[in-house]
Amino acid sequence: MLNKGIPTMAHTRLLIAALFAGAFALSGPLSAQPTPPAPPEAPSAPPAPGGKAATITGDHTVEKGETTGDLVVAGGDLIVRGQVRGDVVVVGGDLVLEDGGEVRGNALVSSGEILDHGGRIYGEMRTVDDLAHLAADNALSSIAAQADAEVARHTKHAPRARVVNQTGEKHGSSWFGPIRRGFAELAFTLAFALVLGGLGSVLVFYGRPYLDTVSDTLRASPARAGLVGLAAGFLVIPAFVVLIVALTVSIIGIPLLLVAVPLYPVAVAVACIFGLLAAAHALGERTAEQREEIFDLRRRNAYTYLFTGLAALIIVPLLIANLLTMTGFLNWVGVVVKVLVMAVAFAATTAGLGAVILSRAGTRRTFATRTGGTPLDPDPFFDHDSDLRGTHA
Amino acid sequence: MRKQILMAGALATAALLAAVPAHAQSWRTVNSARQSSGEETLHLNVEYGAGRLNIAPAKKNGLLYEAQFRYDEERFRPVTEYRKESETLTLGVRSLDKNGIRLDRSRTEQARADIGIGAAIPTRLDLQFGAGEAAIELGGLSLKDVKLSTGASETRVRFGAPNRLVAERVKIEAGAADLRVEGLGNARAEKIEFSGGVGSTVLDFGGQWTHSALASVQMGIGSVTLRLPQNIGVRVDKNSFLTSFDSNGFIKRGSSYYTANWDDAQIRLTLDINAALGSIDVEWIR
Numbered sequence: 001m002l003n004k005g006i007p008t009m010a011h012t013r014l015l016i017a018a019l020f021a022g023a024f025a026l027s028g029p030l031s032a033q034p035t036p037p038a039p040p041e042a043p044s045a046p047p048a049p050g051g052k053a054a055t056i057t058g059d060h061t062v063e064k065g066e067t068t069g070d071l072v073v074a075g076g077d078l079i080v081r082g083q084v085r086g087d088v089v090v091v092g093g094d095l096v097l098e099d100g101g102e103v104r105g106n107a108l109v110s111s112g113e114i115l116d117h118g119g120r121i122y123g124e125m126r127t128v129d130d131l132a133h134l135a136a137d138n139a140l141s142s143i144a145a146q147a148d149a150e151v152a153r154h155t156k157h158a159p160r161a162r163v164v165n166q167t168g169e170k171h172g173s174s175w176f177g178p179i180r181r182g183f184a185e186l187a188f189t190l191a192f193a194l195v196l197g198g199l200g201s202v203l204v205f206y207g208r209p210y211l212d213t214v215s216d217t218l219r220a221s222p223a224r225a226g227l228v229g230l231a232a233g234f235l236v237i238p239a240f241v242v243l244i245v246a247l248t249v250s251i252i253g254i255p256l257l258l259v260a261v262p263l264y265p266v267a268v269a270v271a272c273i274f275g276l277l278a279a280a281h282a283l284g285e286r287t288a289e290q291r292e293e294i295f296d297l298r299r300r301n302a303y304t305y306l307f308t309g310l311a312a313l314i315i316v317p318l319l320i321a322n323l324l325t326m327t328g329f330l331n332w333v334g335v336v337v338k339v340l341v342m343a344v345a346f347a348a349t350t351a352g353l354g355a356v357i358l359s360r361a362g363t364r365r366t367f368a369t370r371t372g373g374t375p376l377d378p379d380p381f382f383d384h385d386s387d388l389r390g391t392h393a
Numbered sequence: 394m395r396k397q398i399l400m401a402g403a404l405a406t407a408a409l410l411a412a413v414p415a416h417a418q419s420w421r422t423v424n425s426a427r428q429s430s431g432e433e434t435l436h437l438n439v440e441y442g443a444g445r446l447n448i449a450p451a452k453k454n455g456l457l458y459e460a461q462f463r464y465d466e467e468r469f470r471p472v473t474e475y476r477k478e479s480e481t482l483t484l485g486v487r488s489l490d491k492n493g494i495r496l497d498r499s500r501t502e503q504a505r506a507d508i509g510i511g512a513a514i515p516t517r518l519d520l521q522f523g524a525g526e527a528a529i530e531l532g533g534l535s536l537k538d539v540k541l542s543t544g545a546s547e548t549r550v551r552f553g554a555p556n557r558l559v560a561e562r563v564k565i566e567a568g569a570a571d572l573r574v575e576g577l578g579n580a581r582a583e584k585i586e587f588s589g590g591v592g593s594t595v596l597d598f599g600g601q602w603t604h605s606a607l608a609s610v611q612m613g614i615g616s617v618t619l620r621l622p623q624n625i626g627v628r629v630d631k632n633s634f635l636t637s638f639d640s641n642g643f644i645k646r647g648s649s650y651y652t653a654n655w656d657d658a659q660i661r662l663t664l665d666i667n668a669a670l671g672s673i674d675v676e677w678i679r
Binding site: 122 | 430475
């Protein structure tokens with residue numbers, strides 16, 4: 001079965017990278033699906049008599065004077081004293097070429113050796129270390145797949161070989177593949193959640209007033225914040241260039257280049273993350289207001305808002321996408337979900353960045369005033385800052 | 394409460410550091426070989442992007458080549474293409490990524506290719522090596538032509554034994570490389586061409602010289618050390634910009650530098666040096 005379009009770890013990493021970069025996708029192409037080069041040409045060999053390869057389990061000998069076509073031997077040695085007018089695949093055994101023995105095509109041996117005692121192989125002699133890597137060669141792919149199926153039948157396991165066809169797509173992966181991939185992505189998503197949660201916790205602990213201000217700005221002026229964030233996204237590179245030129249031209253500013261050049265991208269990245277966290281906080285706060293019966297007094301604090309927002313915005317949808325990936329047949333839905341998460345996170349980061357800019361990183365409340373304020377009562381423990389009381393929960 | 398929260402944050406940070414999974418890698422080893430079948434001239438192309446590359450004469454007689462590749466199958470695939478009609482063989486690994494090879498030390502340091510070349514088959518070798526380390530022993534082969542291109546690498550090329558044929562040319566192109574070529578006399582080349590971009594290069598012209606040769610050295614920025622045998626006549630034509638030249642052992646006549654034995658030498662090496670910025674040092678070998 002073709003596994004075209006299966007989401008890989010790269011998807012998740014791409015998504016996460018995009019989230020961190022936010023509106024400032026400075027990098028080049030986002031998706032780089034591997035496109036293998038043209039396959040190697042099959043070595044010339046006379047056509048084998050018959051179509052499908054003969055499949056044999058256990059030791060086998062092609063006797064002197066005997067001629068055969070493509071041959072697959074699983075779980076035993078193949079001794080060639082006669083002539084094989086095609087390809088040979090031996091799995092779990094050795095290929096022994098006795099004096100005068102000939103293989104007119106290619107020879108592939110998995111978990112074994114090619115022992116030449118005076119015979120001849122006209123094509124390529126290849127040994128591989130693992131059945132799962134049975135063939136990456138166009139010339140041997142079909143016969144190798146047959147060998148794998150034979151071994152699977154013999155050992156009562158599903159085929160494990162991953163045969164690469166002419167376009168480089170991998171065939172015959174077991175159905176454990178999506179589960180394994182899903183688990184890997186799941187682990188990555190959880191790690192990502194821990195990163196965001198950790199950063200958010202630090203931000204709340206050390207800079208909650210600033211986070212509140214940015215969050216309030218975003219809630220009070222979402223359209224303005226979105227437009228400013230979008231504009232910032234377009235201007236970030238030109239501004240960087242202008243900064244470098246200005247510092248260079250001013251001569252005196254040249255030493256400052258050493259600081260400005262590395263610091264600028266870092267500052268942009270920090271602003272994006274700050275914006276995303278503020279957007280998550282705003283979403284969590286809004287959710288708390290709407291679900292007052294759920295968010296009782298103990299849960300009305302910045303930590304809860306932040307974690308709720310992050311979960312709703314990114315983490316839970318990503319986890320769902322990972323679970324969908326595990327099913328294999330629903331992986332396309334998982335891809336759609338991931339794309340949606342990426343779009344939502346992009347929008348949230350853009351708007352959050354705009355709010356960061358409007359509020360001067362949370363130091364100015366010009367655009368943070370909302371009519372009516374929050375309907376929730378303040379948390380007596382967390383909301384002890386008198387200057388912020390009544391403006392948010 | 395704040396302490397608990399701080400601790401939770403610290404734990405979360407520590408956990409995330411431990412939880413970030415490493416890039417999935419599937420390292421594979423493939424052995425490949427082919428018996429020779431009366432090839433008149435083998436056109437051998439070796440393409441290797443990043444990792445450790447070893448090339449030497451094949452250990453077994455009668456082989457066109459023998460090779461072992463260790464590679465990350467998620468990112469590369471081995472290449473062993475042979476076209477009988479044109480007698481062209483291509484060996485190496487190719488990236489599955491259309492954007493080429495991304496250099497990542499942790500992912501390439503395990504990558505390795507060991508290639509043995511059939512010694513008896515007349516061969517035109519075209520070797521392209523990207524980044525990493527290469528140890529290339531070409532001594533004792535039957536080389537008609539050698540072209541070697543290396544990028545940001547540490548490369549050692551050696552002609553440890555005389556070439557079985559007279560080579561038309563040995564051409565070496567180096568990017569930002571630390572390159573050492575030993576025993577160029579054993580290459581038995583009529584023409585030796587070296588061009589380097591940036592880096593440090595040692596060109597050792599030692600070995601068993603059987604005939605005179607022309608050599609050109611073009612260097613951008615960097616140092617070139619020429620190790621020259623005393624038993625052949627050497628002439629240096631130098632065209633440089635900001636490059637120092639150690640002329641010890643030479644006699645200047647006109648615009649060229651000659652060894653004292655130039656007029657009487659049966660075997661002569663004429664060196665044409667073009668260098669932009671750097672130094673040209675000369676070491677004499679017996």
